[in-house]
Each structure stands twice: as C-alpha cells, then as structure tokens.
Amino acid sequence: MLADLETLVTCETPSADLAALATGAEVTAEVGTRLLGVPPERITVGGRTHLRWDFGDAPARVLLLGHYDTVWPIGTLDRIPWSVTGGVVRGPGCFDMKAGLVMIFHALAALPDRAGITVLVNADEEIGSPTSGALVEESALGRTAALVLEPGADGGALKIARKGVSRHTVEVHGRAAHAGLEPERGINALVEAAHQVRVIAALADPGAGTTVTPTMMSAGSAGNTVPALARVEIDVRAATVAEQLRVETALAGLRPDTPGASLRASTGVSIPPLERAASAGLFDLARRVAADQGIELRGVAVGGGSDGNRTAAAGTPTLDGLGAVGGGAHADDEHVVVAELPGRTALLVALLSELLHELRGGTSGTTKSAPGFVSAGPGEDGGRPAR
Template identity: 60%
Template sequence: MDLREMLADLRELVTCESPSDDRAAVARSAEVLAAIGHRRLGAHPERIVIDGRTHLRWRFGYGPPRVLLLGHHDTVWPIGSLAHHPYEVTGETLRGPGCFDMKAGVVQALHAVAALTNRAGVTVLITGDEELGSPTSRELIEKEAAGCAAALVLEGAADGGALKTERKGVSLYAVRVTGRAAHAGLEPEAGVNSTVELAHQVLAVQALADPALGTTVVPARMTAGTTTNTVPARGEFAVDVRARTTAEQRRVDVALTSLAPVLPGARITIEGGPNRPPLEAAASEALYARAEAVAVRLGLPPLGRAAVGGASDGNFTAGAGTPTLDGLGAVGGGAHAPGEHVVVAEIPRRAALVAALVGEVTGSE
C-alpha cells in the first residue's frame, strides 16, 4: 500500500465537505469519490440516487457476490467546518472533518480492493445518508448483504484499534400524551394535566432499562403545554433504546407500546419502534477469528475486539443474516468532535488487513 497515494486521496475526499442533510454537497462528494475509485480500481461506480441522496456501488465479477465492503461518505460536519477544523497532517496524526468517521475507511476500502489480484465476488457500497440513520440506503444495504459470506464494515476502529464485534440495536420512539386544557388559577381541577401524565410515563419508561444486560432506555427531549397559566393539554417526549440482543429489543418494544395512562381522562399514543437490529457477537465471531489469524500472518499486533453502544450500517447487514465484522476502518478517535483524528501509520496497515481478509473469504489469495 502506498501511503502517499492514500493520503492524497484522503485529502481530496476530506476537503470536499459532505454534510448528510445537504443533498448537493453529498452529490459533489460522490463525484469526488467516484473519480478516486475509478483512478484506483479502473472502474466507474454505479450512481444510485434515492430521494436526492447519492450512493456509489462497485461490483466485480459475473458470479454471485461473496464479500460486501461497506462504508459511507456523508458526515455530521456542516459546510464551512474546514475553516476552523482544516485538513492537516502533523507528525503521525491526520485531522479534518469526517476523517475518522469515516472517510479514511472509505479510502482504505478502495485501496484494499485495488490490491486484490482477483476481485470477483467483491462489492463495494459507499452510501450517502448513514449519519441520518440510512433512511434511503437501508434497503439497498440489506439487498447487497443478502447471501454474502461476509460484510466488512470500514467504520472507524474502537479504542486502541480494536474491531467492533458487537453493536447495540437502536429503537426510537415518541410518547405523546393528550389531556385537557383548563385555567391554571381558576379551575385546574377541570383539566387533565399532560405534564403530570408525562412524568408518570417517563418514570415507567426509564424503569424498562436493564443495566445487567446492557439495555439502556433513555427518555430524551420533552415538550408540554402552551402558557404558564394553562393546564397543559398536550405533551410528548422522545425515547432512545439500545439493546445488545434482538430479544431485549423486542421486550422493550412490547412494553413501550403497551404503556397505559395513569390519570383519568388522559390518552397516550406511541410512535416509532426498532430502527436498527443489534449486531450480536455470534454474527462476528468466525470473521473475527479469521481477521486475527490474518493479522498474525501479516505481522500486525493483536487486533482486540470491543462491544459498543453506537450503531452503524453493520447492524443492517447482521440483521440480514450476513456474518459481519465492523470497525475495520481508521485507527484514531474523536468522531463528531473537534478532536477527530486518524493515526497515519495505521492507514496502510488496515487496508492491507482488509485486502488479505477479503482474499481469504473469497478464496482468491
């Protein structure tokens, strides 16, 4: 792997800002990425535009797909972030908006595939809406993953370069309460206070968490009422649920959607549900063992593994029944924060690891 060429590609990609909610910016980033991919792979990608969001796909060979390399080129950084968070390489550290999450991983994926002598059965899919929850790319991801022997996700590594072998599933809800308005001073007893009902429901929702199993249930943003002298007639709060297993995700879903009002006259409606299934340890176990063996063969240090609460598109591939290994991208940290960075020396090493792992899975080493 040529580090200079990888850094040149990464500079080009990072300096093309691509906030997820700006369709035009994501489209520009896709064109930059398509040019880099054509330069490295000698092939143009398919441009898949869904609801104005641009995703890129390279497929190699004429047989069924065997390995899916998965990433995204959108970021959380707004246009103008380069002015205060510029692309720069200082010593062994590279910085810039989206460098760790996850443009370095995208570059590593392209260079890994470029290093293969036989690319048959390999698909590279780089999406443009992951930071929004993959609303337009989920179905595409699941279809590409179906039937593959492996999905390799080039998201940034966990602390110390560890691979991500477990990710919690995510469920998102809105709990809405309807009460009855009344004058807070003249006749509060005539009202049904949605704020009080919300308080009861917040406590009930929070009690659904199970720390021993790693299940978190977090009541989040809440609103209620219209004026300070009116018994509030309406209110709502958001709920963020993270669970390590499908069984736990289902348990919380059943409990949340079965919430009943406490105050006479109050009504409750629940919207939402599971957004991403868990990436359970069983989905990554065999691939992780193979990756460790590959690392030993390449003379790399032990990889290590981690279970994390954040979700990625690897949740979708695992949910589709495809063996999935995540965190194969950049080594660094600070995702979504001013300290976002990548360890330069690890860029070609991780690309070499991915190339060797793809070769082993496809049998084309």
Template identity: 60%
Template structure:
C-alpha cells in the same frame, strides 16, 4: 505476507492525497446537495482506483454509490459511507491537517479514511468478487439506504464494515440494537389561574410516562431506555394540552429489543382524559457476537501472518450499517477502518502510520474469504 504491508506503505502518499480530497469536500448527512457533490467526488476517485464507474443509486434524494466487481461465487460486501455529522463550514474551525503523524479534519476518522482504505485495498485485487457500497445517510440512521444494504448483503459470504476502529484499533464484534420512539401526549387546555381543574395537564402526564419509560431498562442485561428531548405546553398560564418526548433504547439481543418494544407500545395514560400515541420501534437490530466470531478468527490469523500486532475486540453501544447485515444473517465484521479517535468531536483524528497495515489486513481478509492466495 509482510510484502503486502509494504505495498500499502508505498501507496500511503496517494492514500493521503485521496483522503484530503474527500475530507475537504464537506458532506453533512442532512444536506442532500452536499452529499451529492461528495458522491461525485467519491465516484471520480473510485473510477480512478478501481478502473470502473459506480452505479448511482438515488433514494429519497440521497445519493449512494455501488461498485459490483468480479463474478465469483463467494462475493464479499464492503460497506462504507461518505456522509458526516459535520455541518458546512466546519473546515473553517477544523481544517484538514496532517502533522506529526496525526491527520485531522471533519469526518476523517468517521469514516472517510475507511472509505479510502476500501478503495485502495480493492484496487489491488483485480480478480476479487466484491461489492463496494458507499452510502450517504448512515449518520441519520440509514433511512434511505437500509433496503439497499440488506439487499446487497443477501447471499454474500461476508460483510466487512469500514467504520472506524475502537480504542487502539480494536474491532467491533458486538453492537447494540437501536430503537427510537416518540411518545405523544394529548391533554386539554385551560386557564392555569382561573380554572385549571377544567384542564388535563399533558406535562404531568408526560412526567408519569417519562418515569415509566426510564424503568424499562435492565442494567443486568445491558439494556438502556433513555427519555431524551421533551417538549410541552404553549404559555406560562395555560394548562398544557400537548406534550411529547423522544426515547433512545439500546439492547445487546433481539429478545431484549423486542421486550422493550412491546413494553413501549403497551404504555397507557395515567390521568383521566389524557391519551397517548406511541410512534417508532426498532431501527437497527443488534450485531450479535455469533455473527462476527468466525470472521474475527480469520482476521486475527491474517494479522499474525502479516506481522501485525495481535488484534483486539470490543463490544460497543453505538449502531452501524453492520447491524443491518448481521440482522439478515450475513456474517459481519465491523470496525475495520482507521485507527484514531474523536469521532464526531473536536479531537477527531486518524493515526497515519496505521493506514497501511489496516488496509493490508482488509485486502488479505477479502482474499482469504474467497479462498485465493
């Protein structure tokens, strides 16, 4: 099977050309026009590599792409996204570079290299039954693509997620579930100097609630509940009539995620005359290890067959679209994308030499899941 790796080593120059094309088309998630331009480019490249045009799926103004290839009974879903966290103009300060075996540029690691890998791996498997879904809002939490992702994963034998790998190429077998909340507090305004006793101080109520929320975490279970952005008041000499803060909660298990959710919605005001409104809830279910173990065992065996170093695995706190597919019961393996580092940071980079073996592993895994040599 080392010939499979050699096949992708021969394709490396074309893969790098494709990656430069995608990285130099900026696609910040919140810019619908930029995402649409990027989708057109991905569609063009995909048509060239896969021999067919994708379906355009525009949901709430966001452009997603879907290729459904083959018609076998053991369909595999390959998941990628083409949006990034980098704003328009980032190429000025973070230009595309490929020097000394290290490739740089906004979104190269997270996750345009993974998208290129998917296109090239699938292009070598003309008889495979594969759905490639490329979404445009993953970095926003997938608000418009979640239903598409879950619908495509339903009935598939596996989902392979081309998110970037963890340190040293480790695959991501567990991801925490993510919940997002906003706590809105209503008090009563009054003059802070003349008659503060007539007011109900929303800032003070917010302080009580922030402390209560911060105590909902459980370090022993790895559950974090973090109050983040906080706003309150209007002027220095006015008792604040309103306040609000956001909460980021993460848990390894569904049970912990539901416990936190119940506790958040059970919050009650402390100050007489104040009131609370709790918005939000679970955004992504956990990707639990039981949904990845069998796929990881397959991938580990295939890596040895390909002559690659033994695979490594990690559990990470960040979420991905793989959380959704695992949450509906589809076996899911995440972190199959590029090896490198610096996602969302100034040092974002891809190790070029790792692209061919990683792409070979992806192609071998798709083939193995379909029971073909």
C-alpha cells in the same frame, strides 16, 4: 491516501443536508472511479444518492460497506479545519468514516482480482439508514462475508458485536386551556410527559446491557396555554432482540398518570443487534491473517450500531470496525493515526485475498503483505503495532 482523505473530509456531508450530500456523492464517486477504474452505479432514494460498485462476472460474494455522510453541520471545517500534525489527521468525519472509504478504494486498487466483490457506500448511515437500509439488506443476501469499514474501537480493535438500536416516540395527548384564566380546564400534556420520562428511563437494565435514554422532549403551542400535546424521543440500545422487544412492549403498555391524558407509542428505526455468532468465523480468519503480518488483533463488543447490524440480521457473516485507527467519533477531537493507515489497509487487502481464494476453491494458507503497503511501526502496547 492522505490526499484522497483530504478531498473527502474537505467536502462536508451532513446527513440532513441533501444538497451537500449530492456534492459529496459526486466527490466520493470521483475518488473511487479514479482508483478503481470504473464508475459506480448511482442509486437515489428520497433525494439521497448511494453508490455501488460490482466487480467481475463471478457471483458477488463479499460485500464492503461504508458511508459518506457525517454528523457534522456545514461550517464545521471553519472551526475544525483539515490538518495533519504530529502524525495525526483532524477534520470533521475523518475517523467516522471517510478514512474507511479511502481504505476501501486503495485496498481494491491494490487487489489483482476483484471479481466477486461489491462495494456499497450509502448517504444516511448516521441517521439510521432510512433510505438505504433495504438496499444494505438486499445487497447482503447470499453473501459469504460483509466487511464493514467503520472505524476501529480503542487501539484499533475490531467490533465483533454491536447492540441493536431502536428509536421510539411517545406522544402524550391532553387538552389545551388558557394558562391564566382557567388552567384547571386543561389536561397538561407536558406534566404527564415529565412523569413518563422517569417511567421510561427505569426500563433500562444495566445487568443485561440495555440502555433506555429519553433524548428529546417537546411540548406546547404558546407560552400562555396549557400544552395539549407533548412528545418524548427515546434511544434504546440492547444486546439481544429479546431485550429490544421487552422495551418496545413496555413502551406500548405505558399508562397515563394524569386523568384524561392519553399516550401513544411508536417505533421509528429498529435495527437488531450484531451478535458475536455472526462475526466469530470472520474474526478468527482476520486474526490468522493479521498474525501472518505480525499483528495481534483484538475484538470487542460496542454499544453503537452500524449497517453491520443489518447485514448480520440478513444472515450474512459480518465483521465490523475494520476501518481507521484513531478516536473521537462525533466529537471535536475526532482524529486518525496516520502511521496506522498503510498497515490497516494492507490487512484489508490480505483479508479480501484470503476470502476470495477460499471462495474460488483454494485452501487457506499464509497470506503475505499486499504489494504497495507497509505495516505500521511498533506501537506503545508492548512493542506491537497498536491494534
């Protein structure tokens, strides 16, 4: 598993670099093909290649989700090289989420019968899945379960609820004028945008768990010209669809403070929340399976979104955060705990076995550890493996 993880991590795959993604698609496909024995279907949309494996003649019932793109630009490996030291893996994208891909491939390689399973690995999850979102939703329709191999939360807790993610833009239109000769003839879009930033930020509701964060602002065309145009980018995270709609409506209803200025709000990415009800049944099953292996699983709600939000919105029971144990996603200290990889993968094998057994008309029962994997040793949490 470490050798395959090194192969994936040392192939840099930033979301915005189409050439790097093309290479990453081939490297990921090669690792998967070697372990699974069959090549994936390649689905290219907007210059990005997404990979899909369908197994067996049985109706596809379980969807495994992952992504191979990362937030790290080309050259990050020079600054944060691949390393395995003191039982910890480091390297860009190791935790989010190339270790999850390795877990998928090795778990399925250890599964005697994969009929009914589909694996989808996309190339743009880190930027909101603009070219793969429809594919994710289509692939989720009619499934009994979607299992998302995003990294676990603190201590390996599963992610049983995620906030919805919305990205909005507010454009401010003013009028240009010479900043030295006659600034009074201009309508300063930047000044108006600065006013609106405070109004926008005030739309947050901490009590409801809603965050509204102005993240980027741009304005102006020259250093001696009153800006005629300004843009404010806004990130919204909300636990309910109602809160998402409240903020979107408020942004659309913004009114200018500067005479003569005008505003226009638009919505880019909008992904609904993964609410607890979508994960409750699968989480209960995962806890029973984990208990058979001597593991106590926890579930937490998190603010970040994933493709699991999309599968839940499609009406598919969804369980997220089944991937690696570690930390530092999107940060320089990104890392994976090596000792947790085998046990975490064995848990995935056992969960898949139980799901497929039930779907084929069997009855739920005690699930043994999968062959070829050994549960991790005791952790620091009261002698139990850190989960």
